[in-house]
Amino acid sequence: MDFPTALRGHRSRRRLSQLDLALRAGTTQRHLSFIESGRSVPGRDMVVRLAESLELPLRERNDLLLTAGYAPAYPQSGLDSGRLAPVLTALTHILTGHQPYPALVIDRRGDLVAANDAFGLLTAGASADLLRPPLNVYRLALHPQGLAPRIANFAEWARHVLDGLRRETLRNPDAALAELLTELQSYVPDQEPGGDHLGFAVPLRLSSPGGELRLMTTISTFATAVDVTVAELRLEAFLPADEETAALLAGSASAR
Secondary structure, eight states: OOHHHHHHHHHHHTTOOHHHHHHHHTSOHHHHHHHHHTSSOOOHHHHHHHHHHTTOOHHHHHHHHHHTTOOOSSOOOOTTSGGGHHHHHHHHHHHHHTTTSOEEEEOTTOBEEEEOGGGHHHHTTOOHHHHSSSOBHHHHHHSTTTTGGGBTTHHHHHHHHHHHHHHHHHHSOOHHHHHHHHHHHTTSOOOOOOTTOOSSOOOEEEEETTEEEEEEEEEEEOTTOOSHHHHTOEEEEEEESSHHHHHHHHHHHHHO
C-alpha cells in the first residue's frame, strides 16, 4: 500500500474530513489534498504530525513512516529487554498492591503478560489448554471451557468484550485480532439484549465457591509511552461492585 492510500484509509476510519485533519496537523486542506492524491510528497515531520493528529497507536505511526519512505520513530523492545525492566517492576508493584482484588496486564491482542495471585479466582475450573502460554484473556473469558459457564450474565458480558474488540479492529485493523474476533463470536449466542439492557458494561457476575462475585473493571494504559511494546500494554484491574464481593475476595486472600 502506498502512502496516500494508507493516509486516506486512516482518515476515513476516524471519520475525519480533509479539513478536520488539516487543521489538527497545522496545514491547509489544499496541501493535504495534494498529499492524499500523490501530487505532493510530505516530509518526515509532516508524516509524524499527521500520525499524531490521527491519534494512531505507535505501531501504526511507525508503519505510516515506513510507507512514506522514512525510518520508524518509535522503538519496540521485547518484554525481556533491560529497557523495560523499570516498567515491568512498576507494574508488578501495582498488581501486588491491588490485592486482594484480581488484576492483570495484557498486550494488544489480549495475551497475558502478568497477573497477581487473585487472578487465580477468575481462572478456577478453566481448561488447562486455555491456561497454557500464551494465555489469551479474551479467549479465556468467552470460551465454553473457560469462564463462560461461571458467568451469570454471559450474554451482556460477551457483548461488552466483543464490542470493544470490534471497535479496535475497525479503528486499527489487525489481521490476527480480526481472526480472534471471528473465533470469539462463534462462542457467543446471537441474541438481542433484553429490555433492561443499559447499553454499557455491567458488572461481571462470576460464580465462585464462596458465592457470586460482582466485579467492575478499570483499564489503564501508558498514555505517554514512546516504546511500542509499552504503549500497547493494558492494565485491567477488577474491583468489587458490592460489599459482599469485597468480603468474599478478602476471605479468599486470607485462605490463600
